[in-house]
Amino acid sequence: MAKYRMVRTEFWKNPIVLEEMTPEDKYFYLYLLTNPNTTQIGIYRITKKQMAFDLGYSIESVHALMDRFIEHHKLIRYNPETRELAIKYWGKDNLDKGGKPVMDCITSELKEVEDRSLILYVSESIQKQDIHSLYESFCKPDGKEDRDLDENDTYIAEYKEFDDSSLHRPTIGGQKENEKEKEKQPKALHPEIENPEHKEKEEVKEIIEFWDDNGFGLSNVNAKQQLLCWLDDSSFLQPKEMILKAMNIACANNKRKLNYVVGILKNWENESLLTVEEIDSYERDQKNVRKQKLSNESPPAGRAIPREFQLDLTAGEEQ
Numbered sequence: 001m002a003k004y005r006m007v008r009t010e011f012w013k014n015p016i017v018l019e020e021m022t023p024e025d026k027y028f029y030l031y032l033l034t035n036p037n038t039t040q041i042g043i044y045r046i047t048k049k050q051m052a053f054d055l056g057y058s059i060e061s062v063h064a065l066m067d068r069f070i071e072h073h074k075l076i077r078y079n080p081e082t083r084e085l086a087i088k089y090w091g092k093d094n095l096d097k098g099g100k101p102v103m104d105c106i107t108s109e110l111k112e113v114e115d116r117s118l119i120l121y122v123s124e125s126i127q128k129q130d131i132h133s134l135y136e137s138f139c140k141p142d143g144k145e146d147r148d149l150d151e152n153d154t155y156i157a158e159y160k161e162f163d164d165s166s167l168h169r170p171t172i173g174g175q176k177e178n179e180k181e182k183e184k185q186p187k188a189l190h191p192e193i194e195n196p197e198h199k200e201k202e203e204v205k206e207i208i209e210f211w212d213d214n215g216f217g218l219s220n221v222n223a224k225q226q227l228l229c230w231l232d233d234s235s236f237l238q239p240k241e242m243i244l245k246a247m248n249i250a251c252a253n254n255k256r257k258l259n260y261v262v263g264i265l266k267n268w269e270n271e272s273l274l275t276v277e278e279i280d281s282y283e284r285d286q287k288n289v290r291k292q293k294l295s296n297e298s299p300p301a302g303r304a305i306p307r308e309f310q311l312d313l314t315a316g317e318e319q
Helices: 009-013 015-020 023-034 048-055 059-072 090-094 100-110 116-123 129-137 172-184 196-213 221-231 239-252 258-270 276-297
Strands: 043-045 076-079 084-087
Touching: 009 015, 015 023, 023 048, 023 059, 023 084, 043 116, 048 059, 059 076, 076 116, 084 116, 090 116, 090 129, 100 129, 116 129, 196 221, 196 239, 221 239, 221 258, 239 258, 239 276
Parallel strands: none
Antiparallel strands: 043 084, 076 084
16 A cells, blocks of 8 residues: 655745755655655655665765755764664654554554654644653553664663652563463574574674774764664675775774775675675786786896807907
8 A cells, every 4th residue: 555645835834944954855754754764653654775776866865865864964874784874853843643553553653663762752742732742652662562672772761860669660470471472473593583683783893893893983983883884785795794804904904983994895796796705716817917017017037139249259369
């Protein structure tokens, strides 16, 4: 079934749209509000590669627009690890009507959100109290809606600083029921195959650990996020392996900077080298070419003697 998204006429009266946005900004904002990935809750998964394809832009243009909307306009947030995008004022413009069907749809979609901080971000603009409360219930680490979260989830720690005096913990009986349900579920023999999101998280973790452990800058979060975008926004067939290889080369040359690593990746893309094996083969061929060139250019061992020259040992002697 096709989805329909309407933009209110008030969009064009918004001071930010009127006074701060360029024509390209307005086009991009309309795309964020109406593209096929949008949901009822204002949080949805989308990659920058998909944006570029839909809009007919280059990846670099999408990067620039995303940075502008995050840092300058402050209208969206994006998690490069989960590929989730949140629109700040979605609730104000789209969540002004309630009712059971609407609440059921919102509940169903909120359960799919991985980055719970994005739920809190969108909830701040929701004026309808029952919908606002529903959003907040998903932001509470020990609340009913979050009982199935992993206790080691990194996002739970962000919310422990909130006042949780009014929250209730699940009863012992409820915990036992949850444990029984988990026992009934079959265990995946190959989780990285059956759960592609698990594989994506492992790839992100491996790249971040390499970055942190090899002196690229622990606190440089923005650079890490830009590098992680290459997992989705490149044409590489082995994006994680290519990123790690580029970082290894940067370490070997003592150039631990994002620009240097990105420069390597761009060169590989320009040369249509999409796997580690292709790079290794290309480097071997280049070495062989250089060796052959050196051997062809090597000077002769001695001076060349003209063929017509005849050696006369008596030349110069008196007769």
